[in-house]
Amino acid sequence: MSSKHLDVLVVGAGVIGLSAAYHIKEANPNLSVLVIDRRSSPAQGDTAKSMAGVRDTFTSEVNRLLARSSIDFYKHVQAELGFNLNLELVGYLWLLTESEFREFESIKPMMEQERVRLRILEREDLARLLPDLTLDPSSQQSELVGLESIHKAIHGLDCGTIAPDLVAKYFENQYRKLGGEFQFGVEAKALRLVAKNSLDLPGEPFLWQDKRIAGVETNQGPILADTTVFAGGARTPMLFDPMGIDCYIKPKKRQVFQFRSNNLDRLLNSKGFNEQNTIPFTILPKGTCIKPVKGERGFWITASDDIGRAFSFEEEPIAEEAYFTMNIYPILSEYFPCFTNLRPTNSWAGLYDINSLDATPIIEKINSCILTTGMSGSGIMKADAVGRITAALLNDQDKAVLYGGQSISTSRLGLTNRNVGREQLVL
Amino acid sequence: MSSKHLDVLVVGAGVIGLSAAYHIKEANPNLSVLVIDRRSSPAQGDTAKSMAGVRDTFTSEVNRLLARSSIDFYKHVQAELGFNLNLELVGYLWLLTESEFREFESIKPMMEQERVRLRILEREDLARLLPDLTLDPSSQQSELVGLESIHKAIHGLDCGTIAPDLVAKYFENQYRKLGGEFQFGVEAKALRLVAKNSLDLPGEPFLWQDKRIAGVETNQGPILADTTVFAGGARTPMLFDPMGIDCYIKPKKRQVFQFRSNNLDRLLNSKGFNEQNTIPFTILPKGTCIKPVKGERGFWITASDDIGRAFSFEEEPIAEEAYFTMNIYPILSEYFPCFTNLRPTNSWAGLYDINSLDATPIIEKINSCILTTGMSGSGIMKADAVGRITAALLNDQDKAVLYGGQSISTSRLGLTNRNVGREQLVL
Numbered sequence: 001m002s003s004k005h006l007d008v009l010v011v012g013a014g015v016i017g018l019s020a021a022y023h024i025k026e027a028n029p030n031l032s033v034l035v036i037d038r039r040s041s042p043a044q045g046d047t048a049k050s051m052a053g054v055r056d057t058f059t060s061e062v063n064r065l066l067a068r069s070s071i072d073f074y075k076h077v078q079a080e081l082g083f084n085l086n087l088e089l090v091g092y093l094w095l096l097t098e099s100e101f102r103e104f105e106s107i108k109p110m111m112e113q114e115r116v117r118l119r120i121l122e123r124e125d126l127a128r129l130l131p132d133l134t135l136d137p138s139s140q141q142s143e144l145v146g147l148e149s150i151h152k153a154i155h156g157l158d159c160g161t162i163a164p165d166l167v168a169k170y171f172e173n174q175y176r177k178l179g180g181e182f183q184f185g186v187e188a189k190a191l192r193l194v195a196k197n198s199l200d201l202p203g204e205p206f207l208w209q210d211k212r213i214a215g216v217e218t219n220q221g222p223i224l225a226d227t228t229v230f231a232g233g234a235r236t237p238m239l240f241d242p243m244g245i246d247c248y249i250k251p252k253k254r255q256v257f258q259f260r261s262n263n264l265d266r267l268l269n270s271k272g273f274n275e276q277n278t279i280p281f282t283i284l285p286k287g288t289c290i291k292p293v294k295g296e297r298g299f300w301i302t303a304s305d306d307i308g309r310a311f312s313f314e315e316e317p318i319a320e321e322a323y324f325t326m327n328i329y330p331i332l333s334e335y336f337p338c339f340t341n342l343r344p345t346n347s348w349a350g351l352y353d354i355n356s357l358d359a360t361p362i363i364e365k366i367n368s369c370i371l372t373t374g375m376s377g378s379g380i381m382k383a384d385a386v387g388r389i390t391a392a393l394l395n396d397q398d399k400a401v402l403y404g405g406q407s408i409s410t411s412r413l414g415l416t417n418r419n420v421g422r423e424q425l426v427l
Numbered sequence: 428m429s430s431k432h433l434d435v436l437v438v439g440a441g442v443i444g445l446s447a448a449y450h451i452k453e454a455n456p457n458l459s460v461l462v463i464d465r466r467s468s469p470a471q472g473d474t475a476k477s478m479a480g481v482r483d484t485f486t487s488e489v490n491r492l493l494a495r496s497s498i499d500f501y502k503h504v505q506a507e508l509g510f511n512l513n514l515e516l517v518g519y520l521w522l523l524t525e526s527e528f529r530e531f532e533s534i535k536p537m538m539e540q541e542r543v544r545l546r547i548l549e550r551e552d553l554a555r556l557l558p559d560l561t562l563d564p565s566s567q568q569s570e571l572v573g574l575e576s577i578h579k580a581i582h583g584l585d586c587g588t589i590a591p592d593l594v595a596k597y598f599e600n601q602y603r604k605l606g607g608e609f610q611f612g613v614e615a616k617a618l619r620l621v622a623k624n625s626l627d628l629p630g631e632p633f634l635w636q637d638k639r640i641a642g643v644e645t646n647q648g649p650i651l652a653d654t655t656v657f658a659g660g661a662r663t664p665m666l667f668d669p670m671g672i673d674c675y676i677k678p679k680k681r682q683v684f685q686f687r688s689n690n691l692d693r694l695l696n697s698k699g700f701n702e703q704n705t706i707p708f709t710i711l712p713k714g715t716c717i718k719p720v721k722g723e724r725g726f727w728i729t730a731s732d733d734i735g736r737a738f739s740f741e742e743e744p745i746a747e748e749a750y751f752t753m754n755i756y757p758i759l760s761e762y763f764p765c766f767t768n769l770r771p772t773n774s775w776a777g778l779y780d781i782n783s784l785d786a787t788p789i790i791e792k793i794n795s796c797i798l799t800t801g802m803s804g805s806g807i808m809k810a811d812a813v814g815r816i817t818a819a820l821l822n823d824q825d826k827a828v829l830y831g832g833q834s835i836s837t838s839r840l841g842l843t844n845r846n847v848g849r850e851q852l853v854l
Contacts, residue, residue: 144626145635159438207733207754208572208713241738246677246783250668285636287634306634307794308620309666327634356673359783367734 004367006032009225009392011148011188011239013037014047015164015229015381016372018171019387025178027391033180036216036223038187043168046233047380049350051256051291051302053281054381055092056116057161060105060421063378064114065408070384073403074162083170086163090292091273091280092156095133096156097148100285104154107424121153121383130279132267137334148285161281161291164380171387188216188232191239191369192224213243213369225326229370229395229396234313234351236373242384245366248415250311251372255319257328260298267338268292268299283314288331289427298345303328304427311354319347332414348387352377359423363389363413370394377427389413433459435821436642436652438615438666441474442591443799443806444600444658445813449664451656452605455820456646458848460607463643463650465614470595473660474807476777478683478718478729480708481808483521483543490787490805492835497811500830501589510597517719518700518707519583522553522560522762522778524575527712531581534851542641548580557706559694564761572757575712584699588718591807592793598814610775612634615643615659616664618796619651640670640694640796644740654821661740661778665798675842676800677738678778682746684755685770687725694765695719695726697792716854725772730755731854738781746774777803786850790840791814797821804854816840 007028010021013035021035039045054071058064070086078085096104111118123135176182194214195205205211215224216239230239230427234251241247270279280293287304301324324344333340355362355374361382362374372390375382386400392400392410399407413419434455437448440462447463466472480630481498485491498514523531538545564574603609621641622632632638636672642651653824657666659679668674697706705719714731728751735753751771760767780800782789789807799817802809812829819827819837826834838844 146624146637148633198572201753203736203749203753206757207730207736208574208758210573211734241677243675243734244679244732244736244738245734246738246781250671250673252671303634305671307638307670307672308632308635310673311669311673322630326628326630330633331635351840354673 003071004032005221006034006225008033008227009223009231010035010229010231011216012231012233013039013042013182013184014045014233014376015043015094015147015168015171015383016386017229018168019383020231020372020390021180022171022175022178022230022244022365023391024394025175025180028393029178034183035180036183036186036188036218038185040184042172043165044183046350047164047168049256049348050164051289051290051379052162052164053092053159054087054162055112055156057092057118057156057159057425059110059424060358060360061114062408062420063382063423064116065402065406066361066382066385067378069402069404069406070382071158073384074167076403077170080231085170086167087160087296088162088276089158089274090278091113092159093273093282094154094278095282095284096152096154097285097401098151101151117157118160119155121155122359123152125212126150126153127213130267130270131273132336132338134337139334141330143244144333145334147331147334155203155280162276162380166384167380174275177214186223187219188239189219190217191228191243192217192222196224211265211367211413213367227368227370227374229390229394231372233373233375233379236371238313238354240371247371247373248355248357248362250354250356251313252305252309252311253314253317253349253379254302254352254377255259255323255349256347257301257324257348258296258298258343259301259339260296260344261342263342264299265297267336268294268297282425283427284331286331288328299329299333315350317349317351319349358418358420361386361413362415363393363410364415365393369427371378383397431459433461433650433652435656435657436650437462437656438643439660440466440469440609440611440700440704441472441658441660442470442595442598442810443660443802443813445469445595445602446810447656447658447799447817448607449598449602449605450818451821452602452607452821456605461650463603463610463612463613463645465612467611469599469609470592473777477591477774477807478716478727479589479591479807480519480586481514481589482495482583483695484519484583484586484852485536486537486851487785487787488541489835489839489847490767490809490850491543492807492829492833493788493812494805495829496829496833497809498585499810501594503830504597505786506715512597514587515560515589515703516585516587516701517703519586520700520707520709521581522577522709522711523579523581525578526713529577529648535707544584545610546582546584548582548673550577552559553577553580556699557694559763561762561764566761568757569761572712572761574758575763577762578644582707582768586708589807594807594810596787598810605840606627612778613650614646616646618655619644619649620670638794640794646797649698654795655799655808656770656799656821658743658799658816660780660800660802660806663798667798674798674800675782676782676791677739677781677783678746679732679736680776681729681779681780681804682750682776683774684728684746684751685725685773686728686766686769687723687772688769690765690769691726692724694763695721695724710760711758712853713758728755728759737825738779744776744778746776771786784851785847787847788813788822788840789842790837791842792820
């Protein structure tokens with residue numbers, strides 16, 4: 001392990017760490033920047049496990065700003081810089097029961113005022129566009145599960161899907177071109193807290209000493225830096241709890257199940273929603289989400305959370321077959337009978353870094369550390385903006401300029417003067 | 428274990444659980460109420476470990492309201508009901524460096540406007556009242572530790588000390604008189620989450636089922652109740668994390684060191700501060716706190732926290748000798764040389780249930796559970812008010828009437844519509 005003292009150490013080579021490292025290096029070409037990660041290459045952790053939807057349908061202004069400017073940047077990368085990110089604006093489709101639709105109506109005017117492009121689909125539209133959809137589940141199982149009729153649907157037009165590995169790869173490449181360095185197989189075990197004026201006594205730093213976070217302790221020894229940027233996602237509490245710093249993050253497992261079958265071809269090739277001729281990223285009642293992946297000729301399925309699913313950290317979370325069978329299948333197969341009797345061809349799981357305060361990222365300078373965390377499941381679609389804000393905070397700037405020219409106060413996502421609404425539309 | 432179905436189960440027989448149980452039973456004499464605790468009798472956990480200061484010197488209106496009405500209630504219990512609580516209004520004394528005093532000046536006008544009675548003591552006053560105090564530490568050790576001169580002091584007049592065991596005993600007695608029941612040696616291991624319309628399938632409740640917290644699983648089997656009031660302090664995350672409910676609580680160890688010595692007699696019997704002729708509960712620079720305990724002819728010493736002290740749960744936290752020697756002694760013995768070479772006669776440790784959002788209690792109804800937590804080190808002095816609000820919330824009342832007649836909205840301390848300022852004066 002290099003024993004040199006770094007200007008900036010970035011912990012975590014997921015999409016957030018990569019974007020932060022790139023934007024830091026771009027703004028400060030002369031700073032020495034090192035990204036470390038416990039895995040053997042970039043973006044192998046929760047970034048790789050993401051459903052990777054992108055959307056502008058947030059109720060919080062800050063979330064809209066982060067997502068829109070990042071999606072615009074990804075469009076620019078793909079269309080103008082010619083680096084493919086598999087960004088496909090296939091839309092998001094919320095299939096809503098009557099009560100869900102009433103709830104949605106309360107946030108719709110605000111969304112539309114904010115130029116979120118939505119269209120309402122009536123039952124007749126859905127019957128025509130999605131012949132595979134059962135609008136009125138009526139089997140005995142539907143009744144047991146408590147499934148209701150689909151009343152209407154909301155189609156978010158400026159939404160879609162992207163490939164997280166390619167987004168990560170873009171940031172990695174740009175960072176490397178600027179001379180940014182990586183070390184892999186290096187796991188941050190603890191923050192390294194030191195006394196500013198050390199007396200070289202055992203047990204330092206003491207309560208009465210001024211302290212500094214001087215880097216991290218790793219499985220390969222200490223790595224020292226003027227500023228440590230922590231982008232470790234769901235691992236955040238493991239490093240900050242021992243410091244007595246509340247990061248307001250809880251880890252939560254999310255599982256993804258992949259399906260491929262000829263039975264799904266018609267659904268996958270649905271027409272009338274988008275130029276890709278596929279079904280949008282679709283959200284069913286009771287939390288089941290369906291992502292079309294045309295390149296795989298299949299779907300990814302997940303479910304959003306509810307009370308009773310634990311906050312818990314696992315080194316290598318795995319998808320549970322029974323989770324699919326008991327929690328997702330009864331809903332999926334009733335609304336979309338084409339999934340009947342299909343088994344997942346693959347499955348995986350990752351951890352959300354949930355910020356239950358407001359489901360909005362936290363970007364905060366604490367001591368000589370910048371904490372960039374709390375993506376709450378929408379990190380890929382916000383990564384570019386989050387990286388720019390992290391870089392601006394590192395440079396002690398009051399404002400960060402996002403892609404497209406809009407600026408945002410760097411303190412707004414901090415903990416001290418936090419100024420974000422509570423996001424109401426979480427998946 | 429009784430298999431009957433309770434109206435109300437209170438988890439935790441600390442001062443918060445006891446106050447809640449008493450006020451619930453008083454407001455609802457016909458409800459069956461059971462308090463359980465893992466120990467063998469009431470108030471043997473963190474309540475027993477408390478420094479048990481009482482004060483009205485809070486910057487947040489809510490904290491002032493909770494503390495003042497509870498202290499007024501304790502005065503009433505002691506003076507009018509004749510139940511001794513060892514409540515002694517000896518005052519709080521902040522010994523401040525010049526920079527600390529400047530910081531304090533920014534909150535002083537607001538405090539005074541809110542009828543917090545404060546007086547400023549000049550160096551001359553301190554020299555006269557506290558001949559044991561070194562105003563200008565100048566030893567080599569002082570320099571190493573970075574101790575500064577005492578510039579002025581703030582004396583909070585409506586503050587003092589109380590005996591937590593007696594406060595707990597009062598609530599226990601009243602609760603028992605109303606027919607309230609206890610079971611001891613019963614440890615809540617998990618909340619019991621059930622499907623409202625169970626299908627009797629293994630693995631319930633599923634994502635698509637409506638759910639209810641139906642009580643707790645304990646080492647003695649399940650205990651079922653319509654409403655479960657959780658007053659388990661620092662144990663809160665252990666029960667709520669597995670539910671995926673963020674309670675915003677972190678456990679943090681606080682240590683108390685007891686001193687008795689003839690050398691301390693003059694300090695203990697300081698005149699001019701109060702009618703008890705003792706030094707107030709005193710806060711030194713760099714976080715060391717000193718509580719006079721005349722009944723023991725001694726002092727209790729603790730220190731408030733700083734970065735680097737872990738959030739961590741321990742079943743039986745213990746005080747560490749080195750914590751005193753290295754973190755507290757160098758400050759204590761310089762400002763008060765009468766402590767030189769004294770060793771603690773006893774020591775103990777407990778856990779704060781820190782709410783770092785705003786250092787103000789959380790009282791929230793979640794599902795069929797009421798979460799009463801986050802006392803952040805000032806639970807004894809707020810216990811009566813917190814119990815009344817918990818009882819009002821249980822009865823679905825919009826407002827709770829506190830002792831003295833002031834009322835407070837029951838949603839104000841909740842998480843959903845939380846409306847409390849961030850407390851700036853935490854010890």
